[in-house]
Amino acid sequence: PAASLSARDLAGLLRRVVVVAVAVVAVVALLAGLLVARELLRPRHDVPELAGLDVAELGPLVEGQGWDVERVQVRRDGTRAGEIVAQDPAPGTSLREGRTLTVTVSRGAELVPVPDTLGGLTQGEAAAALEAVGLRPGAVSEKWGELVPAGIVLGEAVLPDEVPAGTLVPLVVSKGPRPRAVPDGLAGAGLGYDEVAARLADVQLVAVRGQDYSDTVPEGRVIGTSPAGGTLVPRDSEVVVIVSRGPQPVIIPDVAGDTVAAAQATLEAAGLVVDGVDGPPNGVVTGTDPAAGLQVDRGASVVLVTQRRGAGGG
Structure with missing residues (x-):
C-alpha cells in the first residue's frame, strides 16, 4: 500500500506539473499574441524623402509619426555640413510607429592634410599644391620679408593640420624687404x-x-x-x-661794340667784375682782357678795352 500510494502521489504531481506547464504556455502564447496584435494594430506612416535636406528641417517632417529617429554622422566629399545624405528605410516605405528611422547626416567633406611646404613657393605654385590635395587658395595677405623676395609665399594662415576638402586656405605672401x-x-x-x-x-x-x-x-x-x-x-x-665741383666757370661774353655801361652790365650779369677801362672811358668797347670766349671763375675781374668813337681800326 505504501508503494502504491507513492505511485499515486507521483502521478498526481505529474498531472499538476503538466497543468502548470500548459497554463504557462497558454499565458506566454496569450502574451505573445497580444504583443503581435498590438504591433499589428500600430499605425503606419509613409517615410518622406529626406536626402538633400538640412538636418534642421527634419523635425517638422517626422514629429507626430511615433518613430524613433537615430542620427548617424559621416564625412563625405561634395556635401555640406548638416546635409542629410542617406536614410533607412527608403522614402515611400510604410513604417510603423515605434520603429527606428535612421538618417545619415554629413559633417562636411572628408578631411585632408594642409600642406606644410608652401613657404618659399610662388603664389601660383602654392595654389597648385593646395589644389593637388583638394584644397583651394583663399584670401592673400602681404607682409614685409627681409629675406624673401616679393611675390613668394611666406606660409599659410594658422589652420588645423587637417581641414575639409575644398576649404579656402589663406596665404601670406612677401612684399619683399621693407622700403x-x-x-x-x-x-x-x-x-x-x-x-x-x-x-x-x-x-x-x-x-x-x-x-x-x-x-x-x-x-x-x-x-x-x-x-x-x-x-x-x-x-x-x-x-x-x-x-x-665748386662754382660753375663763366665764359666771358663778347661785348665788342657796346658802350662801357652796356658792356659792364652784361659782364656783371654773367657773374664777372669789371675792373677798369683800358682806353677812353666814353669810348666804344673793342674787347676785354681776358678775351671774350675764355672760361674763367665766377667773380673773376675783367678789364674793358675801348677806343674813341669813330677811330679806325688797324
Missing part, C-alpha cells in the same frame, strides 16, 4: 662722398657718385642726394650722391 628712407641731413652738411656713402650703406642703399657746380658748397663736398633725404625707396636702390 628704406634716404637719410636726412646729408645735403649741404659739409660731408664728403665717402661719409655719405657709408651712411647709405648702413640702411642698405647703394651710393653712386654724381657731380654738379655749386656757388655755395665747396668743391669736393656733398651738395645733396637724388632721391632727396626722407624719400622711401626699395632696399638696395641706387642713390646718386651729388658732389660739388
Whole structure:
C-alpha cells in the first residue's frame, strides 16, 4: 500500500506539473499574441524623402509619426555640413510607429592634410599644391620679408593640420624687404662722398657718385642726394650722391661794340667784375682782357678795352 500510494502521489504531481506547464504556455502564447496584435494594430506612416535636406528641417517632417529617429554622422566629399545624405528605410516605405528611422547626416567633406611646404613657393605654385590635395587658395595677405623676395609665399594662415576638402586656405605672401628712407641731413652738411656713402650703406642703399657746380658748397663736398633725404625707396636702390665741383666757370661774353655801361652790365650779369677801362672811358668797347670766349671763375675781374668813337681800326 505504501508503494502504491507513492505511485499515486507521483502521478498526481505529474498531472499538476503538466497543468502548470500548459497554463504557462497558454499565458506566454496569450502574451505573445497580444504583443503581435498590438504591433499589428500600430499605425503606419509613409517615410518622406529626406536626402538633400538640412538636418534642421527634419523635425517638422517626422514629429507626430511615433518613430524613433537615430542620427548617424559621416564625412563625405561634395556635401555640406548638416546635409542629410542617406536614410533607412527608403522614402515611400510604410513604417510603423515605434520603429527606428535612421538618417545619415554629413559633417562636411572628408578631411585632408594642409600642406606644410608652401613657404618659399610662388603664389601660383602654392595654389597648385593646395589644389593637388583638394584644397583651394583663399584670401592673400602681404607682409614685409627681409629675406624673401616679393611675390613668394611666406606660409599659410594658422589652420588645423587637417581641414575639409575644398576649404579656402589663406596665404601670406612677401612684399619683399621693407622700403628704406634716404637719410636726412646729408645735403649741404659739409660731408664728403665717402661719409655719405657709408651712411647709405648702413640702411642698405647703394651710393653712386654724381657731380654738379655749386656757388655755395665747396668743391669736393656733398651738395645733396637724388632721391632727396626722407624719400622711401626699395632696399638696395641706387642713390646718386651729388658732389660739388665748386662754382660753375663763366665764359666771358663778347661785348665788342657796346658802350662801357652796356658792356659792364652784361659782364656783371654773367657773374664777372669789371675792373677798369683800358682806353677812353666814353669810348666804344673793342674787347676785354681776358678775351671774350675764355672760361674763367665766377667773380673773376675783367678789364674793358675801348677806343674813341669813330677811330679806325688797324
